[in-house]
Structure formats: structure tokens, C-alpha cells
Amino acid sequence: MLAFIVRRLAVLPVVLLALTLVIVGLLQFLTPAERAAAYVTSEQQLRNLDKIIRDKGLDQPFLVQYWSWLKEAVQGNLGFSKASNKPVTETIAERFPATLELTLYALVPILGFGVWLGTLAGLNKNKWIDQFARVFAVITYNIPTFVLGILLLVIFYGALGIAPGPGLISSETQVELLVNPVPRLTGLLSIDALLAGNWTVFWDVLHHLLLPVITLATISTATLIKVTRGAMLEVLSQDYVRTARAKGLPERVVNLKHARRNGLIPVVTLGGYTVIGLLQGAIITESIFGLPGIGSWGVDAAGKFDVPGLLGFALLAGVIVVVASLLVDVLYALIDPRVRFD
Amino acid sequence: MKKPLLAAAMTLGLGLALAATPPNTLVIMKDADIPTLDPGQAYDTASYEFIENIYETLVTYKGKSASDLAPLLATSWTISGDGRTYTFTLRQNVKFHSGNPFTCADAEYTLRRNLVTNNPDSGNWYLAEAILGTSSNAADDKSITFAKIANGVKCNAQGQLVLTLPKRDPALLYKLAAANMSIIDKKWAIGLGEWDGTEATWKEWIGKDLTDSELSKKPSGTGAYQLVRREANSAVLKAFDGYWGGKPKIENVVWQLVKEQATRIEALKKGDADIASIGPRSSLSQVQGTPGLKVYDGITNNAATAIFMNENIKDPAILGSGKLDGNGIPANFFADVNARKGFAYSFDYDRYIKEVQLGKGVKRTMLLPESFFGYDPNVKTYSYDPKLATAYFKKAFGGQLWQNGFVLNASYRANSVAAQTAMEILKTNIEKLNPKFKINLTAKPWSEFLKSSQQGKEAMIIIGWVPDYADPDNFLYTFYSSNGYYFPRSNFKDSLMDSLLEQARQTTDPAKRKALYSQVGNRAYELAPYINIPAGLGFVVYSDKIKGLEENANTMFSGITLSLWKNLSKGSGL
Numbered sequence: 001m002l003a004f005i006v007r008r009l010a011v012l013p014v015v016l017l018a019l020t021l022v023i024v025g026l027l028q029f030l031t032p033a034e035r036a037a038a039y040v041t042s043e044q045q046l047r048n049l050d051k052i053i054r055d056k057g058l059d060q061p062f063l064v065q066y067w068s069w070l071k072e073a074v075q076g077n078l079g080f081s082k083a084s085n086k087p088v089t090e091t092i093a094e095r096f097p098a099t100l101e102l103t104l105y106a107l108v109p110i111l112g113f114g115v116w117l118g119t120l121a122g123l124n125k126n127k128w129i130d131q132f133a134r135v136f137a138v139i140t141y142n143i144p145t146f147v148l149g150i151l152l153l154v155i156f157y158g159a160l161g162i163a164p165g166p167g168l169i170s171s172e173t174q175v176e177l178l179v180n181p182v183p184r185l186t187g188l189l190s191i192d193a194l195l196a197g198n199w200t201v202f203w204d205v206l207h208h209l210l211l212p213v214i215t216l217a218t219i220s221t222a223t224l225i226k227v228t229r230g231a232m233l234e235v236l237s238q239d240y241v242r243t244a245r246a247k248g249l250p251e252r253v254v255n256l257k258h259a260r261r262n263g264l265i266p267v268v269t270l271g272g273y274t275v276i277g278l279l280q281g282a283i284i285t286e287s288i289f290g291l292p293g294i295g296s297w298g299v300d301a302a303g304k305f306d307v308p309g310l311l312g313f314a315l316l317a318g319v320i321v322v323v324a325s326l327l328v329d330v331l332y333a334l335i336d337p338r339v340r341f342d
Numbered sequence: 343m344k345k346p347l348l349a350a351a352m353t354l355g356l357g358l359a360l361a362a363t364p365p366n367t368l369v370i371m372k373d374a375d376i377p378t379l380d381p382g383q384a385y386d387t388a389s390y391e392f393i394e395n396i397y398e399t400l401v402t403y404k405g406k407s408a409s410d411l412a413p414l415l416a417t418s419w420t421i422s423g424d425g426r427t428y429t430f431t432l433r434q435n436v437k438f439h440s441g442n443p444f445t446c447a448d449a450e451y452t453l454r455r456n457l458v459t460n461n462p463d464s465g466n467w468y469l470a471e472a473i474l475g476t477s478s479n480a481a482d483d484k485s486i487t488f489a490k491i492a493n494g495v496k497c498n499a500q501g502q503l504v505l506t507l508p509k510r511d512p513a514l515l516y517k518l519a520a521a522n523m524s525i526i527d528k529k530w531a532i533g534l535g536e537w538d539g540t541e542a543t544w545k546e547w548i549g550k551d552l553t554d555s556e557l558s559k560k561p562s563g564t565g566a567y568q569l570v571r572r573e574a575n576s577a578v579l580k581a582f583d584g585y586w587g588g589k590p591k592i593e594n595v596v597w598q599l600v601k602e603q604a605t606r607i608e609a610l611k612k613g614d615a616d617i618a619s620i621g622p623r624s625s626l627s628q629v630q631g632t633p634g635l636k637v638y639d640g641i642t643n644n645a646a647t648a649i650f651m652n653e654n655i656k657d658p659a660i661l662g663s664g665k666l667d668g669n670g671i672p673a674n675f676f677a678d679v680n681a682r683k684g685f686a687y688s689f690d691y692d693r694y695i696k697e698v699q700l701g702k703g704v705k706r707t708m709l710l711p712e713s714f715f716g717y718d719p720n721v722k723t724y725s726y727d728p729k730l731a732t733a734y735f736k737k738a739f740g741g742q743l744w745q746n747g748f749v750l751n752a753s754y755r756a757n758s759v760a761a762q763t764a765m766e767i768l769k770t771n772i773e774k775l776n777p778k779f780k781i782n783l784t785a786k787p788w789s790e791f792l793k794s795s796q797q798g799k800e801a802m803i804i805i806g807w808v809p810d811y812a813d814p815d816n817f818l819y820t821f822y823s824s825n826g827y828y829f830p831r832s833n834f835k836d837s838l839m840d841s842l843l844e845q846a847r848q849t850t851d852p853a854k855r856k857a858l859y860s861q862v863g864n865r866a867y868e869l870a871p872y873i874n875i876p877a878g879l880g881f882v883v884y885s886d887k888i889k890g891l892e893e894n895a896n897t898m899f900s901g902i903t904l905s906l907w908k909n910l911s912k913g914s915g916l
Contacts (some may be wrong), residue, residue: 031790033792033793034787034790037787037788039462039463049792049796051462051482052462052463055462064903080553080554083375084375084574084633085375085376085377085378085553085554087553087554091574092575094574095574098574107390124613148607150602150604153605153608154604155606157608157612158608158611158612161612164614165455165605165608165609165612165614165615166371166598166600166605166609166614167575167576167598167600168575168576169615170614171363171364171367171369171596171598172363172364172367174367174576174594174596175364175367175578175594175596176368177571177578178570178571178578178580178594198767274772287601287602288602288604288605289600289602289605290371290575290599290601290602290605291575292573292574292575292576292599293574296575296601297574299601300375300601
């Protein structure tokens with residue numbers, strides 16, 4: 001298994017190299033002046049446009065520009081992001097925990113509710129719960145994240161007033177933190193608050209994450225319902241399930257131990273890719289709810305042609321994709337003895 | 343198992359009552375990040391909003407006026423007879439947030455640091471222009487030595503700050519009132535590893551980008567608020583106990599970055615934000631009439647926008663045939679004053695105010711905000727008049743323009759609805775006058791658009807100017823002088839205009855300057871080098887618990903509150 005993991009990880013630099021090369025290559029379709037947009041924020045600064053282009057090497061040939069970035073990147077310097085006005089590595093270190101926090105909480109309803117409803121639907125084919133699950137999945141899968149996020153916000157925050165406003169904590173908690181600061185050990189504010197025993201901050205963060213988590217989790221939950229249902233239906237028609245029933249095992253044991261366990265194999269594959277999907281969803285969700293993650297930074301970097309920011313974001317996304325795929329493969333082999341690491 | 347889950351969900355989703363903003367806290371929700379908190383680098387309104395509350399300048403704006411100045415860290419100043427030496431007496435018993443006392447050494451260090459680190463992204467060029475006679479830094483202009491900087495900015499034996507200029511600069515005080523000229527804490531900055539202020543190390547700091555400097559992360563000013571915490575999407579400041587002007591009424595300021603406008607609007611309505619950035623004007627209807635919210639409307643626009651008519655177009659590609667034959671235009675198409683006047687009479691100013699500014703706009707007599715010193719409301723203006731436009735077009739180029747027609751390629755900044763609408767109004771009206779008149783409009787990405795126009799390659803563009811400092815020279819010289827920043831885009835050159843603007847630069851007598859700027863306005867009306875676009879009025883939506891906002895509003899401050907936070911208080915609503 002170790003050799004398999006090492007082999008897969010060895011691919012990582014190649015993937016990242018190709019990814020960044022494509023991004024820098026695509027950016028060459030823009031003129032040097034367009035690529036300098038990140039550095040020109042007012043008419044007044046334009047007086048220095050030529051100098052900015054020269055200083056930043058934006059008029060250099062494609063490979064020269066890429067090489068100068070790569071040389072620094074391999075030494076751990078990913079450049080300076082104009083979108084965050086900080087070094088890229090510092091930006092990632094500061095913002096990634098917030099995205100991770102949102103994503104981890106989103107996995108709870110995705111895996112819990114999605115698998116539960118998908119299994120129930122599969123076990124009760126064409127009954128009302130199955131019909132409900134299918135309709136629910138079709139509707140939620142087709143609502144764009146930005147529409148759902150704003151809709152939830154307008155209804156539950158604006159109209160009903162039962163959900164909190166934007167940000168990770170309320171202004172009251174911001175002030176509370178002046179008096180009782182929470183040491184940032186993990187970077188995940190809810191966990192840090194829990195470790196510090198500060199329940200006010202902990203509940204406030206959870207409260208604030210409720211709508212973003214629902215927004216982020218909805219599409220993935222719908223996918224998981226559909227896949228789990230399909231997998232269950234397939235597994236239930238297998239011979240070994242029939243054999244288990246013939247042996248006189250209780251229906252509950254047949255369903256949960258024999259059928260669901262095997263039905264979850266494709267779900268594991270999907271689970272890994274769900275993490276990648278969540279990263280995409282976080283870009284929109286964080287912007288709507290004013291959360292300080294890498295998603296909202298990515299949007300900004302793209303809007304401002306912030307090349308180091310975009311490359312840093314792509315590198316991080318690349319690492320996440322490769323690591324998530326690796327985890328899927330490892331888990332797959334662990335839960336399905338038919339799959340071998342070689 | 344299911345019951346505790348349900349209970350938790352109830353607690354999270356329904357059980358907690360929503361809190362409005364805390365009574366002693368001002369909650370600001372914005373759509374733009376803070377690029378830097380280092381005054382030496384800041385050159386944007388988002389950074390200025392914080393800097394003007396954390397730091398203080400030597401002079402500031404008096405009350406609501408954009409043209410009158412008042413003492414701040416300098417209590418008084420004298421100007422020598424030749425207008426080249428400014429001596430500032432500094433305020434005593436002032437402390438920085440670090441606890442360090444404010445002295446002349448801090449002011450001297452600040453301005454010298456600004457001159458040394460002057461770089462393309464900062465606004466220090468105008469300080470350099472005043473004190474060193476060039477907008478460049480020492481890397482680009484080898485005549486700049488440390489001695490030149492040190493002689494230009496120094497403390498005298500009485501602890502006064504003395505600025506010595508190579509030539510008169512009537513705008514100097516206005517320049518010193520800008521937030522990027524805020525005085526920093528020398529001892530604190532050096533302790534953080536910033537420039538040590540000596541000749542031995544100054545070369546290492548020439549043109550250095552200070553955006554992410556240690557000082558930006560840990561600012562220490564003399565202002566009424568000190569930074570406590572800054573994270574990716576939020577910042578918290580608290581009132582400075584040792585503030586020389588007395589502790590402000592609002593104890594804390596919480597700033598939140600919320601990109602999505604729908605979210606900011608909901609937060610305002612729910613009372614989770616005391617003030618939030620909202621725009622354009624069409625979105626105002628979403629909050630108008632909401633209980634607990636006030637709208638402060640009709641705020642003077644500090645920008646000036648114009649349609650440029652380039653008198654020497656340097657790109658043959660956009661000239662079409664390059665001749666006045668109905669298939670293009672000659673490079674000097676706009677050099678004929680009759681052609682320019684024809685265009686000026688073809689723009690429907692009232693329609694623009696009605697459609698784009700929803701009735702909240704003002705026609706200006708000159709390309710200068712009406713709140714600025716030097717603005718003359720009596721200068722004549724152009725109105726939409728197809729008959730007069732036709733008459734001038736018939737006179738242009740000895741009648742050839744009217745007879746043969748033209749194809750003009752004009753451009754505007756992509757995604758700017760206001761710019762696009764202005765150009766479309768002009769196009770429609772021009773094409774209605776004569777079937778042989780044709781205007782093609784192209785949307786261009788901003789930086790590309792700015793660059794090509796700076797090279798004189800655009801025939802007609804629409805662009806604005808936002809002030810660096812509140813002196814009329816910053817607008818009028820920029821637009822109308824043949825040495826001005828916008829000259830390459832307009833190629834408008836008039837010796838009388840140049841002479842008037844240079845004279846205004848050479849006198850510090852306000853009455854003389856005012857008279858000269860009136861003449862500039864009248865000359866601009868005669869020659870019509872630009873089409874003056876009406877200025878849209880601004881608005882702010884805020885909680886009625888906030889007091890003192892409208893009473894202290896001054897558009898020269900960059901913050902959304904239009905005033906320093908120390909001037910505000912928070913009550914219980916109307």
C-alpha cells in the first residue's frame with residue numbers, strides 16, 4: 001500500500017506543473033496591460049503602467065515569466081497576491097482553515113442525510129419515501145448554489161429572522177473576543193473556541209455556519225442520494241443478498257450488513273470527489289455569506305487578474321484533488337477486497 | 343439519538359434570538375478589502391478609511407468644507423514670503439497607540455520615508471513633486487540624494503517641522519491633509535524593522551513596496567482608534583484611551599467584508615450593520631422606507647467625468663479612411679473647435695441625469711467638483727440643442743464635415759453601464775442629425791483602454807478623475823494643461839489656458855487663484871475641449887442609531903461614514 005501511495009504522490013508535482021503551466025499559458029492571451037490590471041487600481045496609478053509592466057516582467061516571453069515564478073515557487077515563495085494584499089502562502093495559511101471548517105461541517109449532512117435518505121429510497125423502491133427522495137434530489141440538484149444561498153439568506157435571515165447574518169461570528173462576539181480572546185490553535189474557530197471552553201463563540205460560529213453549510217451541502221447531498229439509491233437497488237438484486245435472505249437472516253441485518261455495506265462502495269468514490277465539489281461550492285458560498293475562506297479569495301484573484309493569487313489557488317486546488325483521489329483509491333481498496341493496490 | 347440532534351438543530355436554527363449591533367459598537371459592512379494600513383503605501387479609499395481613523399495628518403479639513411483647512415497634529419504654520427518654506431508648529435502632549443510621545447522626529451521621519459519609498463503603487467509622487475521637484479524616486483531620478491530629501495524635510499531647533507520647496511506649491515497644505523501623509527510612530531516603526539531613517543540604509547528602501555509591511559500589520563498612530571485585530575474578512579478597532587482629543591463616544595468599531603450586496607442589504611435591514619456600502623442608485627429602493635434606516639442623499643461627487651475628443655489621434659487603425667470622406671475621420675478631426683462644439687451640443691445632459699443618475703445629478707460648469715475651492719458656478723454650460731449642433735457641424739472643416747459625414751470609432755470602459763449609456767446617448771443624437779454621421783462604440787478592458795488612450799490612440803473616450811488632494815490644480819491642470827496628466831488623451835493645447843494654469847500654480851493668494859480658475863472655466867467653455875458629464879450625487883444608508891454622520895459629513899474623508907468615527911455617537915434610534 002505504501003508503494004502505491006508513494007507512486008500516486010509522485011504524480012503530484014507533474015499535475016501541479018501542468019496545471020500552473022496551463023494557467024500562465026492561458027493568461028498570455030491577455031495583453032501585458034490587461035495582466036497589469038491587478039496593480040492599477042486608479043487612473044492616477046496608470047502614470048506608472050509601463051514601469052509596472054517592466055518591474056513585474058509582464059512583457060517577458062511566456063516561458064521566462066513561468067520560469068521566474070517557478071524558481072521562486074520551488075523555494076516556497078508563491079509570490080504576492082494583490083487580491084489579498086499578502087503573500088500567497090500567508091493568504092492560504094490564513095484562509096484555508098475557514099474553508100476547511102465550512103467543508104467539514106458540510107460533510108455531516110451530505111454523508112449523514114444523503115446516505116440515509118438514499119439507502120431508505122433504495123430499500124423502499126417506488127414507495128412514498130423513494131418518490132420523495134427522487135423529487136427532493138432532482139429539485140435540490142438543479143438549484144444553483146448562488147440562488148439557493150441568497151434565497152436562504154433572504155428567507156431565514158431577512159424575512160423570518162431565525163438565522164444569523166453574514167460573517168463567521170456576530171459583531172457582539174467580535175467585541176466579546178476583545179475581552180476573552182480565543183487562542184488560534186487549529187485555525188478552525190469553532191474548534192479553537194471549544195478547546196478554550198468559550199461556548200459563546202463556539203455556538204455563534206455554528207449558528208453562523210448553518211445557512212452556508214446547507215447551501216454548500218445541498219447539491220452534493222442530492223448527488224449522494226441518487227448514487228446511494230442506485231447502488232442499493234443494484235446490490236439488493238445480487239445473489240448474495242438473496243442468499244442472506246434465504247438463510248433466514250432478519251431483514252434489518254440483510255439490509256444494513258450485507259446490502260448497505262456493499263452499496264456504499266461507489267459512495268466512497270463519490271465522497272472523495274464531493275470534497276472537490278465542495279471546494280467549488282465554497283467559492284460561491286463564502287462570497288454570499290461573507291466568510292473568510294480561500295473561495296472568496298479565489299473569486300477576487302480571478303476578477304483582478306491576480307496571477308500569483310490564481311496560481312496559488314490552483315496549486316492548492318490541485319493538491320486537494322490529488323490527495324482526495326488518493327484517499328478514495330486507498331479507501332476503495334480497503335473496503336473492497338477485489339481491488340488491489342497494484 | 344434523534345432527539346438530541348433535533349434539539350441541537352433547534353438551538354442553532356431557531357432558538358437563538360438575533361442581536362442587533364452592540365450599543366457601543368459601530369458595525370461597518372463593506373464590499374472592498376483593505377489593501378494596506380501603511381500610510382506610506384496607501385493610495386485608495388478603502389485603506390484611507392482606516393488610516394484616517396488610526397492615524398492623523400498635520401492638517402485636516404475644516405468641518406464640512408472641502409476647501410478650508412484646519413490644524414490637526416500641526417497647531418499652526420507659517421509660509422515664507424517666497425512661498426517656498428513652510429514651518430509647522432506641532433501639537434504637544436500627543437501620544438501614539440504604542441505609548442510613544444509624538445515629536446517632530448516622527449513627522450520628519452514620516453515624510454522622508456514617503457519620499458524614499460515612493461513607488462508606482464503609492465501616492466507619494468505628489469509629495470515628491472512638491473519637495474524634490476520631481477514625481478520620481480531616487481532610483482529613477484539620480485539627482486535625488488539623501489541630502490536633498492533631508493534638506494527638504496527637517497526639524498529645527500524649536501522642534502518645528504520645516505519643509506523647503508524648490509518652487510512654490512499652493513497645493514502643499516492640501517497634499518499634507520491626504521490620509522497617505524499621516525504621521526507614523528518613528529520609534530515603533532524602526533522597532534518593527536522598518537527603515538531606520540538614516541542615510542546609511544536609505545538606498546535599500548528606495549521604491550520599496552510597503553503594502554504588507556510590518557507597520558501595516560501592526561499600526562501605531564495618534565488617531566482616536568487603534569487596531570486590535572485584523573483577519574481576512576474582518577477587523578476590530580477600539581477607542582484609544584490616550585487620545586489627545588478625548589476618548590471618542592463609540593467604544594468599538596467592527597468592520598466586515600461582505601462581497602454580496604444582497605447580504606449587506608439584509609444585514610442593514612436586520613440591524614446587523616450600522617452602515618453598509620450599497621450601490622448603484624437603482625438599488626436604493628430596496629432599503630428606502632425600512633424602519634430604523636436613514637438615507638443621506640445628495641452627497642457631492644468628488645469625481646469629474648468627461649468625454650474626451652482627441653485632437654491628434656495617433657492610431658491610423660481607428661481612423662477608417664483617415665479622411666473626411668464619409669468613411670472615416672482625419673487624425674485632427676477634433677482639432678476644429680466647431681466639430682467639438684457640435685458634439686457638445688449633441689449630448690443630452692438632462693436625459694443622462696434622468697436615466698443614469700435617476701434624477702440625482704448636477705451639471706457642472708467646469709471639470710471640478712462644486713465643493714472645491716476655485717469652482718465658478720457662473721461659467722456658461724452646454725445644453726442639448728440639435729439646431730446649434732447642426733449649425734456648428736455645418737461650419738466645421740469649411741462645410742465638408744456636414745456634406746461628407748464621418749465614421750467615428752469611440753470606446754468606453756467595459757462593464758461600465760454609466761459610461762456605455764453616455765456614449766450611446768451621444769451616438770443616437772449625433773446619428774439623428776445627419777444620416778452620413780456614424781459612431782461605432784467599442785467596450786474595452788480597463789487597463790487596455792487606459793493604456794491605448796494614454797498613447798493618444800483613442801479618438802473619443804469617456805473617463806473620470808478622482809482627486810488625490812483637494813486643490814483645484816489637481817483637476818484643472820490634469821484636464822486642461824498641455825503639461826497635464828490627461829493631455830496625451832485629449833491633445834488639447836491652448837497657450838492662454840496653459841498660462842492661466844501656470845499662473846495659478848505660482849501664487850498662494852486665494853483671491854488671485856480663484857479669479858484665474860474662473861478664467862480657466864470660461865476659456866474651457868469657449869473651446870469645448872471636453873463634454874462635461876453631469877456628476878451623479880452620492881448617498882449613504884445607515885442606522886438611525888448613528889448620530890453625527892450628516893452633521894459632520896465631509897466628502898474629502900474616504901470612509902463610508904463620510905466623517906471620522908470619533909465624530910459619531912450611537913443612540914437608541916429615532
